[in-house]
Amino acid sequence: MSYDADATRNRIFEAASEEFAARGLAGARIERIAAGAKANKQAIYLYFGNKEALFGAVIRAKMDEVCHDGPLDANAVADTVGELFDWYQEHPELVRLLMWEALESCTPNAVAEDERREVYRGYACDMVTAGVGSCAPEGEARVRVAQDWLFTVLGLVAWNFAVPQLRRMVLEEADDKDALARRRAVVVETVRTLAAAE
Structure with a gap:
């Protein structure tokens, strides 16, 4: 063989x-x-x-996976956030990896930070094209609004998986599946409301 x-x-x-x-x-x-x-x-x-390079390869690949499997569609952001929520539920390792990265980073920059920043900037620019930030002056000011909006949306999704113990305590759901279904509905509706206001 x-x-x-x-x-x-x-x-x-x-x-x-x-x-x-x-x-x-x-x-x-x-x-x-x-x-x-x-x-x-x-x-x-x-x-x-070495081990650090392997850790970096794992983080990069997981980020690529979520970026390619669940890109944020600025024109249907609430539905896309629901899909992103589902992706995180099926792949909880990404949140854990990102939290370990935050806790253990020995350098001022994260693994592949420049590449990852460009991916998120691309999402923010797509959101500007779809109308996010139209209340701000054209150009970089609109991109900044979209970046803030994107970070808020990602936080709404990821926090559900970052602190499952807090989710149990606050929601008082007997079943994790019910708690996550409840949270998914709330996150999607919150984003839909934010998008309508924007």
Whole structure:
């Protein structure tokens, strides 16, 4: 049987995603990632470099996944936010990874920060084209309004998954599924109201 480098790389990536989401960068162990991937540590270093580079690759790929699978459609923002909520519910590891990144970042810039900033700026510009920020003067002022709006919307979605214990305490729902359905409806309606006001 021949060695399949792509399959090995994919197994390492999946094992690393689970390990980093569960334990963060500091708590993750290359040995556990290698065991989970059924690969040796040398393969991890060969394909990804060090642990920090692997963490960065995982964050970038997860961000690409959400950006490509659930882009924010400025013309149907409430429906798109519902889809984004569903994506986060199916992939809670992204919120955990972003929280670990915030807690453990040793540098002033996040992983692939410039690339990620450009993606979000593109969304903000799309929102301006769709009419967000029309109350502000044309140009950069409208982009700023759209950026604030985008960050608010992302917070409305992500907070539901960032603090599940707080969600349980505040909502007092016996069932997590019911709580998330309730929150999804409220988030979508809130965004719909904000979009109408804008």
